[in-house]
Amino acid sequence: MTNDLLSDEHRILRDTVRAFARRELGPIADEIDRTDTFPPDLFRRLGELGVLGVTVPREYGGAGADLLSGVLIIEQLARVSGSVALSYGAHANLCVNTLCVNGTEEQRLAYLPGLCSGELVGALAITEPDAGSDAMSMKTTAVADGDDFVLSGTKTLITNGSIADVIVLYARMAGVTGARGVTPFIVERRLPGFSVSRTFDKFGHRGSPTAELRLDDCRVPRRNLLGKPNKGATILMRGLDIERVFLAGEPLGIAEEALALSIEYARQRHQFGQPIGNFQLIQAKLADMYTQIEAARALVYQTAVQADRGAVHKEAAAAILFTAEMATRVCLDAMQVHGGYGYLNDLPLGRLVRDAKLLEIGAGTSEIRRLIIGRELVK
Ligand SMILES: Cc1cc2nc3c(=O)[nH]c(=O)nc-3n(C[C@H](O)[C@H](O)[C@H](O)COP(=O)(O)OP(=O)(O)OC[C@H]3O[C@@H](n4cnc5c(N)ncnc54)[C@H](O)[C@@H]3O)c2cc1C
Numbered sequence: 590m591t592n593d594l595l596s597d598e599h600r601i602l603r604d605t606v607r608a609f610a611r612r613e614l615g616p617i618a619d620e621i622d623r624t625d626t627f628p629p630d631l632f633r634r635l636g637e638l639g640v641l642g643v644t645v646p647r648e649y650g651g652a653g654a655d656l657l658s659g660v661l662i663i664e665q666l667a668r669v670s671g672s673v674a675l676s677y678g679a680h681a682n683l684c685v686n687t688l689c690v691n692g693t694e695e696q697r698l699a700y701l702p703g704l705c706s707g708e709l710v711g712a713l714a715i716t717e718p719d720a721g722s723d724a725m726s727m728k729t730t731a732v733a734d735g736d737d738f739v740l741s742g743t744k745t746l747i748t749n750g751s752i753a754d755v756i757v758l759y760a761r762m763a764g765v766t767g768a769r770g771v772t773p774f775i776v777e778r779r780l781p782g783f784s785v786s787r788t789f790d791k792f793g794h795r796g797s798p799t800a801e802l803r804l805d806d807c808r809v810p811r812r813n814l815l816g817k818p819n820k821g822a823t824i825l826m827r828g829l830d831i832e833r834v835f836l837a838g839e840p841l842g843i844a845e846e847a848l849a850l851s852i853e854y855a856r857q858r859h860q861f862g863q864p865i866g867n868f869q870l871i872q873a874k875l876a877d878m879y880t881q882i883e884a885a886r887a888l889v890y891q892t893a894v895q896a897d898r899g900a901v902h903k904e905a906a907a908a909i910l911f912t913a914e915m916a917t918r919v920c921l922d923a924m925q926v927h928g929g930y931g932y933l934n935d936l937p938l939g940r941l942v943r944d945a946k947l948l949e950i951g952a953g954t955s956e957i958r959r960l961i962i963g964r965e966l967v968k
Contacts, residue, residue, distance in 0.1 A: 591886050594891065594894055595657075595661075595890075598658075599657060599661060603661040603664075603665060606638070606661070606662050606666065607665045610670070613634065614666070614670045614673055615669055618669050618670040618673075619937060619940070621670055621673070621795070622672065622940050624796070625796055626796055627673075627796050627798055628673075632707035633706070633707040634707070636707025639652050640652065641680060641681050641685065641706070642685055642705030643659045643662060644656060644659055644681075644689065645686070649701035650704075651689070651705050655893075655897050656894075657890060659838070659893075660834065660838035660889060663678050663682075663842065664838040664839070664845070667841070667843050667846075668842040668846040668849075671944030674838075674842065675797045678836050679711070679712055679713060679748035680704070680710060680712070680749060681711075682832055683711070683712070683832055684704065684711025684712055684713050684753070684755060685704045686835075687773070687824070688701065688704070688711075688755075691815050691824050692775075695812065703754075704755060709754040709755050711753055711757070712748060712753035713747075713748075713758075716746045717742065718743055722956075722957050724825065725767065725822065727742075727760070727771065729741065729743070729744065729760040730762075731761065731762055731774065733811075739807070740776070740804040740807045741805060743804070744758060744801065744802040745787075746801075747799065747800050747802055748799055749797075750788075750802050751785045752798050754777060755776075756776045756778070758773065758774050759772065759774075759821060760772060760774060762818055772815075772821040773814075773815040773824055773825070774813050774814055774815060775815055782806050783802070783803070783804060785803075786802065787801040789801075793945075793947055794943075829905075829953060830905040831896060831905070833906055833908065833953065834896050836951070836952050837892070840885075840915065841882070843920065843941050844878070844881070844885070844915060844919040844920065846941060847916075847920045847938070848879060850923060850936075850938070851878065851927070852875060855871050855872075855926060875926070878919045878923070881915045882915070884911070885915050885916075888907065888908050888912070889908045892905060892908040906953070906957075906959075906961040909953075909958060910959065913945070913948035916948060917949060920938065920945045923938055923941065
């Protein structure tokens with residue numbers, strides 16, 4: 590079924606990114622994780638590959654492709670390095686796609702070519718120390734002052750935060766409470782008053798930089814306001830729906846890699862005088878892993894196609910809810926298939942488990958995803 594959704598262009602793109610990831614990331618994926626270091630030239634190489642502006646029209650330097658293409662790219666990157674996949678998603682979807690969909694012609698021309706080539710790195714900042722799941726309670730404030738807005742506050746847990754040149758950053762218009770006051774701005778790291786106050790040491794996705802950002806009376810030109818003042822909640826909610834579909838490609842890729850490694854190991858590893866793949870309890874594990882992955886892939890690809898046609902609120906939440914929880918289970922099963930060797934850092938099973946777990950937390954936790962789906966079902 591999923592093959593029916595893929596055009597020839599989709600297949601070529603998928604195979605090109607797969608080859609790139611195996612060749613360029615395969616040899617360094619463990620090192621990225623172990624040293625917690627993002628390869629400095631990687632965004633430029635992804636830019637040369639033509640994937641950084643996957644959903645951006647060609648006139649701004651993008652590939653002019655659909656959301657499903659973005660899912661295929663992040664899926665293939667995630668098969669080799671979850672860290673690179675996450676940083677790619679924060680750049681290409683959270684920052685670049687949001688800017689492209691909601692920006693003025695002037696903003697698109699100013700930022701998209703550099704972001705698509707990899708000359709500029711992008712991020713998106715919603716989360717604050719006291720505003721995670723309850724994003725609309727954010728406290729970062731924007732005060733209008735002449736031709737500028739003056740921004741003050743703290744954003745935290747921001748992917749690419751310490752390496753980003755351009756950040757789509759949500760603040761609250763001073764004096765406006767609730768969702769109505771939430772407004773996105775295009776913030777550049779070179780602006781006075783902007784700083785990276787902290788970087789985080791993480792359980793997984795090591796190498797994908799996660800940072801806390803400070804805005805101390807940071808003057809952002811009025812022309813960098815994204816969309817209309819006080820209309821940002823709609824941009825944020827729609828952006829999160831698209832993010833959930835796009836990002837669902839990551840746990841899908843991680844789970845696929847876990848299954849591929851498990852099949853290979855089940856064929857090679859001998860116990861009781863035969864390959865462990867001959868044992869039906871091992872076959873049952875592989876069968877369950879395969880079935881869950883195929884179900885997730887169908888759901889994610891179908892939702893990506895649907896998202897290009899209209900709203901996908903509960904559908905997007907369902908796609909990432911199912912795929913993320915599936916990936917954690919599949920990676921733990923893969924570790925089990927590998928026995929004691931799966932528990933060693935010589936093999937990447939531990940990294941896959943650690944990376945998979947984040948996808949149940951970022952872009953709205955599993956709990957919030959269930960709330961979204963449940964509310965929409967009964968409303
Ligand atoms: C590696 C990493 C990268 C990230 N990248 C970004 C990024 O690029 N940009 C960005 O803006 N943010 C980013 N985040 C932040 C992420 O989106 C938040 O961590 C997430 O939304 C949860 O918020 P929180 O951590 O404050 O948890 P909290 O909201 O404090 O939740 C704590 C627990 O309470 C539960 N909970 C909360 N509310 C409810 C409720 N109403 N009902 C039931 N349970 C509830 C949650 O599900 C969770 O289990 C990133 C986080 C991580 C770890």
